[in-house]
Amino acid sequence: MVSGAAMAQSSVTVYGVADAGLVLERGGAAGNVSKVTSGIASGSRLGFKGTEDLGDGLAANFVLENGLGIDTGAAGQGGLLFGRQAWAGLSGRFGAVALGRQYSPWYKTVRDVADPFCDGLAGAITSVFAANTRVDNMVSYASPKLAGWSAELAYGAGEVAGDASANRTLGGSATYSEGPLTVVLVHHQRENPTATAHSRNTLLTARYMFANGFTGHVAHAVNRDLLGNESKDDLLGGTVRMGASKFIASVIYHQDDSAANHDARQYAVGYLYSLSKRTDLYTAYGHVNNRNGASFKIGNATDSGSGVTGVNLGMRHVF
């Protein structure tokens, strides 16, 4: 039983993002759509988190983060209450261990290092690259940083009775980050529910922050799906900061090595203007050229989109 006395010492930070705007989707199969929608630059969310200092550098940590559609009031991630993140763990000099529904090392790398759009707006990297966003029943370990090097390991239990490997997820990343340079090698693989095949994604990416406000991004991914089809993804992009303004651009090439040869190229540009440290206005344009019947669409941080062209205009408020 949890004592009432302990409960009275509240130690929770309530935080979130309210992101709303207009999205024009052009060139979709069912026709054009204009949306008043949510989470275009960053997914709209409401979170609860806390850290308790246990002494000797040890801390207990938790995060409960809901994703929401501010356009409809519905919970995101298929209706999950804390569909973005839900975990508890311990951190200390040994690194950090956490259990729960967590971002995969793969996704944190594509969002935070590879993509100048941070997987948002009409240039979102996961419109083309594999997302592998979150893993349920996950145990993660993040090492401390040593001479610029750090590593993450992730295991997602499949929880299939009688077969411990069915539905299991494995992931890991190695990062070198020193001054303006960050390089990450990350791998993600998932067994199917009968443990007869697994998908695999491997990514090498680098980001360099130049002194003049320009940041360059480059990424190369190698993929194999459950049927054994192989493909490669490449990204080249960058951002420029000038006062309250930020310009973003990226180009993504998808090369399908299967017989279908579903290649594609995505081009995107974006512009953000900061009204404050917590609030910005944004606009972006993205277009994808699908070859040989490929069906990539321009999405954003929340929506996978319906058209080959997307235009964004909106506001993001962080609280």
Add this chain to the structure above:
Amino acid sequence: MVSGAAMAQSSVTVYGVADAGLVLERGGAAGNVSKVTSGIASGSRLGFKGTEDLGDGLAANFVLENGLGIDTGAAGQGGLLFGRQAWAGLSGRFGAVALGRQYSPWYKTVRDVADPFCDGLAGAITSVFAANTRVDNMVSYASPKLAGWSAELAYGAGEVAGDASANRTLGGSATYSEGPLTVVLVHHQRENPTATAHSRNTLLTARYMFANGFTGHVAHAVNRDLLGNESKDDLLGGTVRMGASKFIASVIYHQDDSAANHDARQYAVGYLYSLSKRTDLYTAYGHVNNRNGASFKIGNATDSGSGVTGVNLGMRHVF
């Protein structure tokens, strides 16, 4: 990506209403029901809101407001997480713009100006009047007040691919409010999903706060549904405040101008006693006379009811 540093500056107000009590419903088709229920005077809710001062009178605002059944713990509004309100916007000297799931100008007028019961208890106006409560994917603009005059405009995107007018909602209101007098003219119309017909509601209402604690309400609405059937609604009501006590009464006439001639009259009285500024006890009685097979029922702020007579007894706590 949203920076952790910005997130640490929490600036959220957590607020809500816990309203619970007894409702007796008499004269329903399936028999009488006695309920221990939620949200009788005001819908039970839990909300999160914030305002950031951006300088020069400009502010960024958001509201995420959940509706809940305190009798069962279930989310209201059909299970939506933030089914009451979810929006973000900017306000300044130009007025206020907001995007998201919002109250229609129509609903804010019937609840806040037309109805002495504020759309709660056994006298709730929307047991008879059109509710048009909330609109998804809505862009709203509220003007500043100028010499007593103000206006609101609302556009709800239909988001049907290939047809921008399908499912669309339009609304607008003009308000004159000076001293004890408030007068509002409001209009609401909604296209059906194929854009072949729309429903329309127009309302003129006035409220006058007399110096002796009496407030009078009068409202006249003209309606046309998707099939072209027309009807009118009239309300006459008032409240009297005496110390911690508040008495409420209203009479509503519904005149059905279609061949069915489904007329109805609703009578209701209520009494509230304030235990504090945030907590009150309430009781109310409402009855509706249905003519020619009309099927109006006595509801309250949350429940649409099952009987032609309703009795309420409960407590509302605002936090």
Add this chain to the structure above:
Amino acid sequence: MVSGAAMAQSSVTVYGVADAGLVLERGGAAGNVSKVTSGIASGSRLGFKGTEDLGDGLAANFVLENGLGIDTGAAGQGGLLFGRQAWAGLSGRFGAVALGRQYSPWYKTVRDVADPFCDGLAGAITSVFAANTRVDNMVSYASPKLAGWSAELAYGAGEVAGDASANRTLGGSATYSEGPLTVVLVHHQRENPTATAHSRNTLLTARYMFANGFTGHVAHAVNRDLLGNESKDDLLGGTVRMGASKFIASVIYHQDDSAANHDARQYAVGYLYSLSKRTDLYTAYGHVNNRNGASFKIGNATDSGSGVTGVNLGMRHVF
């Protein structure tokens, strides 16, 4: 209508439990399972509560408590938003009255008095004893304590139109608590949806806290289900506190008096180590011997389990 001014005075405490760990389930029908899961020692939760002092010892109170799976981010209790608790009420010298979704007097007794495991870990009492956890549409009254004696009454409205007794729940408890000794007699009964039969559970339990850190628990329950089948449950258990460590053990006997004779015996041991007042690590082992085809399983605070043996290892953080 709820005034904005009143809303601005926020008075909410945000609290919760983040409990995550590993559960090994052995001997289940579908095979062994190893889970990274949530709420093993205490159900993971996020709650909002408040109390307003109304003067003269009178207070308005509310609790909105969500249950969640930190392993998946999903809402617990079948997807309810505030599925653990949702109620509002008044307390004063007369005792406390509350309306909403509440714990039954039965459940509070088995969890807080009868079970040394507090209905958590692999020794959770409700793997065998009746749970009767929560009741919707419930009015409760808790008396003040007088010379060590107190009482609770609970009525859960069935809310079936035309039959006030259908689906109704009745409960009550009498408690004597003075110094180290607590004794409770509690009863719970529930009508079926057609009011043609009801289930009944009656429990007598005692807990004694010895001066040396040992606490002993004993409980005896008599049950009758909707079909008239009778059974008895007995528990003998205890806890020992030594500094930051706590050892727990219990034995439960289930005697089925029906023709099926589905008897069972559950054995469990646990160990908790406090990292702080708010955070502890835990491990536990439980096993149930099912006789004559009985199908009891080793569960925990959240999961009803799949096997006859359960092993737990995890962390509980109270915030």
